[in-house]
Amino acid sequence: xxxxxxxxxxxxxxxxxxxxxxxxxxxxxxxxxxxxxxxxxxxxxxxxxxxxxxxxxxxxxxxxxxxxxxxxxxxxxxxxxxxxxxxxxxxxxxxxxxxxxxxxxxxxxxxxxxxxxxxxxxxxxxxxxxxxxxxxxxxxxxxxxxxxxxxxxxxxxxxxxxxxxxxxxxxxxxxxxxxxxxxxxxxxxxxxxxxxxxxxxxxxxxxxxxxxxxxxxxxxxxxxxxxxxxxxxxxxxxxxxxxxxxxxxxxxxxxxxxxxxxxxxxxxxxxxxxxxxxxxxxxxxxxxxxxxxxxxxxxxxxxxxxxxxxxxxxxxxxxxxxxxxxxxxxxxxxxxxxxxxxxxxxxxxxxxxxxxxxxxxxxxxxxxxxxxxxxxxxxxxxxxxxxxxxxxxxxxxxxxxxxxxxxxxxxxxxxxxxxxxxxxxxxxxxxxxxxxxxxxxxxxxxxxxxxxxxxxxxxxxxxxxxxxxxxxxxxxxxxxxxxxxxxxxxxxxxxxxxxxxxxxxxxxxxxxxxxxxxxxxxxxxxxxxxxxxxxxxxxxxxxxxxxxxxxxxxxxxxxxxxxxxxxxxxxxxxxxxxxxxxxxx
Amino acid sequence: xxxxxxxxxxxxxxxxxxxxxxxxxxxxxxxxxxxxxxxxxxxxxxxxxxxxxxxxxxxxxxxxxxxxxxxxxxxxxxxxxxxxxxxxxxxxxxxxxxxxxxxxxxxxxxxxxxxxxxxxxxxxxxxxxxxxxxxxxxxxxxxxxxxxxxxxxxxxxxxxxxxxxxxxxxxxxxxxxxxxxxxxxxxxxxxxxxxxxxxxxxxxxxxxxxxxxxxxxxxxxxxxxxxxxxxxxxxxxxxxxxxxxxxxxx
Numbered sequence: 001x002x003x004x005x006x007x008x009x010x011x012x013x014x015x016x017x018x019x020x021x022x023x024x025x026x027x028x029x030x031x032x033x034x035x036x037x038x039x040x041x042x043x044x045x046x047x048x049x050x051x052x053x054x055x056x057x058x059x060x061x062x063x064x065x066x067x068x069x070x071x072x073x074x075x076x077x078x079x080x081x082x083x084x085x086x087x088x089x090x091x092x093x094x095x096x097x098x099x100x101x102x103x104x105x106x107x108x109x110x111x112x113x114x115x116x117x118x119x120x121x122x123x124x125x126x127x128x129x130x131x132x133x134x135x136x137x138x139x140x141x142x143x144x145x146x147x148x149x150x151x152x153x154x155x156x157x158x159x160x161x162x163x164x165x166x167x168x169x170x171x172x173x174x175x176x177x178x179x180x181x182x183x184x185x186x187x188x189x190x191x192x193x194x195x196x197x198x199x200x201x202x203x204x205x206x207x208x209x210x211x212x213x214x215x216x217x218x219x220x221x222x223x224x225x226x227x228x229x230x231x232x233x234x235x236x237x238x239x240x241x242x243x244x245x246x247x248x249x250x251x252x253x254x255x256x257x258x259x260x261x262x263x264x265x266x267x268x269x270x271x272x273x274x275x276x277x278x279x280x281x282x283x284x285x286x287x288x289x290x291x292x293x294x295x296x297x298x299x300x301x302x303x304x305x306x307x308x309x310x311x312x313x314x315x316x317x318x319x320x321x322x323x324x325x326x327x328x329x330x331x332x333x334x335x336x337x338x339x340x341x342x343x344x345x346x347x348x349x350x351x352x353x354x355x356x357x358x359x360x361x362x363x364x365x366x367x368x369x370x371x372x373x374x375x376x377x378x379x380x381x382x383x384x385x386x387x388x389x390x391x392x393x394x395x396x397x398x399x400x401x402x403x404x405x406x407x408x409x410x411x412x413x414x415x416x417x418x419x420x421x422x423x424x425x426x427x428x429x430x431x432x433x434x435x436x437x438x439x440x441x442x443x444x445x446x447x448x449x450x451x452x453x454x455x456x457x458x459x460x461x462x463x464x465x466x467x468x469x470x471x472x473x474x475x476x477x478x479x480x481x482x483x484x485x486x487x488x489x490x491x492x493x494x495x496x497x498x499x500x501x502x503x504x505x506x507x508x509x510x511x512x513x514x515x516x517x518x519x520x521x522x523x524x525x526x527x528x529x530x531x532x533x534x535x536x537x538x539x540x541x542x543x544x545x546x547x548x549x550x551x552x553x554x555x556x557x558x559x560x561x562x563x564x565x566x567x568x569x570x571x572x573x574x575x576x577x578x579x580x581x582x583x584x585x
Numbered sequence: 586x587x588x589x590x591x592x593x594x595x596x597x598x599x600x601x602x603x604x605x606x607x608x609x610x611x612x613x614x615x616x617x618x619x620x621x622x623x624x625x626x627x628x629x630x631x632x633x634x635x636x637x638x639x640x641x642x643x644x645x646x647x648x649x650x651x652x653x654x655x656x657x658x659x660x661x662x663x664x665x666x667x668x669x670x671x672x673x674x675x676x677x678x679x680x681x682x683x684x685x686x687x688x689x690x691x692x693x694x695x696x697x698x699x700x701x702x703x704x705x706x707x708x709x710x711x712x713x714x715x716x717x718x719x720x721x722x723x724x725x726x727x728x729x730x731x732x733x734x735x736x737x738x739x740x741x742x743x744x745x746x747x748x749x750x751x752x753x754x755x756x757x758x759x760x761x762x763x764x765x766x767x768x769x770x771x772x773x774x775x776x777x778x779x780x781x782x783x784x785x786x787x788x789x790x791x792x793x794x795x796x797x798x799x800x801x802x803x804x805x806x807x808x809x810x811x812x813x814x815x816x817x818x819x820x821x822x823x824x825x826x827x828x829x830x831x832x833x834x835x
Contacts, residue, residue, distance in 0.1 A: 039642075039644065039652070040694065040698070040739075042650070042651060042738070042739045043642075043644055043650045043651065043652045044650075045644065045645065045650070047645065047649050047650050047651075047738075048645050048647060048649055048650065092716050095716050095719065095720055096716055098720045098721065099708070099710075099713075099714065099716065099720075099721065099773070100707065100708055101707065101708040101768065101771060101773060101774070103728060103731070103732050103735050105725075105728070106723055106724060106725050106728055107725075108724070108725065109722070109724075110722030110723050110724045110727075111720060111722065112720050131649070131736070134649055134738070135735065138735070138737075138739075142701075142706040142707045142764070143707045143708075145701070145702045145705075145706065145707060146705070146707050154698075177687055177693070206644035206645040206646065206650060207643055207644045207645075207646070208644045239621065240646055240647070242646065242647045243647075308588060308589050309589075331649075334648075335647060338648075338666065338668075339621075339647075341621075450637065451632075451633035451634065451637070494637040494638055495637055495638040497602055497604045497605070497638070497688075498604055499602065499603050499604055499687060499688045500640050500687050500688040500689075500691045501640070502632075502640045502641075503637040503638060506637075
């Protein structure tokens, strides 16, 4: 087994991982940084984010307003000390990206332009057309190339964390090109491995979003927090699930049902606003959870449009005109045209809600530290409790930056005081990974097909853990995922080759997704209330008396995980009413 | 509502496993597909239902991550953006041209990654300004000067299409040179002179014979050919200023 000794290992080279790497390199150029990713950095899923990134910059805006929007948007499940830190760091990080060359859209005077976004009281979303995530990712990646202390290990599939003496001190990984097993020894590890949306069949997430980072931390004993909160984005293409950004509505697009009615007014997001004059924080600029839930009700009422791709509602942007669409939403136009055959300049486009984002993840505090010493996490794989029960669009791209950097600073602090890794103990730990991979590669009694188990998992998640949930459905989901985890032990690996064996990686990814799926279902079953993205038909109200707390799920091997709770940090905003009915003055 | 149309698609995929094969060979697959699918969907169905040992890269399925470049009927394409409706008969799928094959449709992009780094694709400011001083002002017109060239998704289709890169592998190539140009044109950047050491050489723009294939295959409409042409002009001006104008400095 090849051993690589370094100071800090980062797992994942998307927005959060790259931001962490740059912060480490800038802060202490002597630190050796290993950036490990199962894909080349520019393939990371940050590239698919479209709409933009929120940060207070304009004179009519304030930190208090961004705080209130985020906390209310998250249905009071956000940790308010975390939100406070985040909103103050956000503009600095976005400016830093500006200095690094990010091609933000501009006002006529050359200042940065901002656009409206769902659930935000002010225009504060910085954007680069509708390719904001793409530009953020490439700006970070290209900027990272100037730092000699960042050593990239592209296409290394990270497997298990190395834990000795109660501290995380490295990770094992497979070099995908050779199949060689490697171990990285370091004083600190940062996981920036992204979300796990691929456990659902209909998702905006790329194929790589399989929760490997979450599962790795979870297996090593770090709890997963608030996993039951899964965000459905209201507007996905009904066939491919490709995202049509919230900026479609921010720029003035409207949602209508089969009768042409702007149905959001019937779900607490009215009264109706004039077409083409979007008003902040109401109607089409309501928060994602509410807008996706409204679709579900329209479906029950028979108000959806039946298309060859299933039941849909319509996103109408025709009134924006070709010029504005080309300037502000060029990717949306291309996607709808190419994959659905609809020109949004001429026709309304059928859409439906699609799994988009995990609010939950590896439990971290405001310093991006997990409860496992030496282990830090940032980005979608982490749950720092910024987003609470429902993330506001355009907060997550900033989250990558703010907490990617924060994870780096915390890792440096840790490196300064942590003892040197004990190579002998870590080698022994790494041998467990070797046994696991060897067993899989030489398994002769494999009877379960990988794609079969994956299909069953996806179907279970869609059927039982969707926008609205019930006790019965969730119990079925818990049972089924648990059964699939048992059957996974006898999954068959067809391809035994060493070189770029995607059969092997898909089997490993399925294992990660099953672990994450179990945490989602168990957390959802235990949370007997409705809050944000977690809606129960049998417990329709928010229950602050019993559930103003974070779900903490602990891995218990092959047994059902243990569920515990942690108080939400409330500093200045007591739980209140989420009001998206516009200003009644 | 009309149901989605299905169609039996035949794919001929180039297979190569260095563990077991002395040379690459084609393998024929038949798979039932929806008419509106892309070639990647067909590959995914083969991988899930027929042959788990087939290997290729993909992720976003929306032509932005740049993972799934391959030769489809001899043309460099993103397989997530190659619509089955555009093809009749057997569809031939091969790894991206001009790059070494790791396995099946997976190629090694090391050369591109190294070249990208050499052109210094990041802002080199004259003087670093602290964050507390706010943003660099940049008008929409200044942004538009370079924005198109910032759209490159690094999919490397242009390298597979470029005859010059095929012949002279030391050529820095369309995507990396275009990104150098993108930063040269950015009002926040002062690094053109540093980049010229790589860009304005016979590994750089002067190796380009202006065939324009790069721009034809670019899925992001970056138009690298125009970037390289502009770079040749500015490099020529540099040379004239330096050598022909008395007292001139580049």
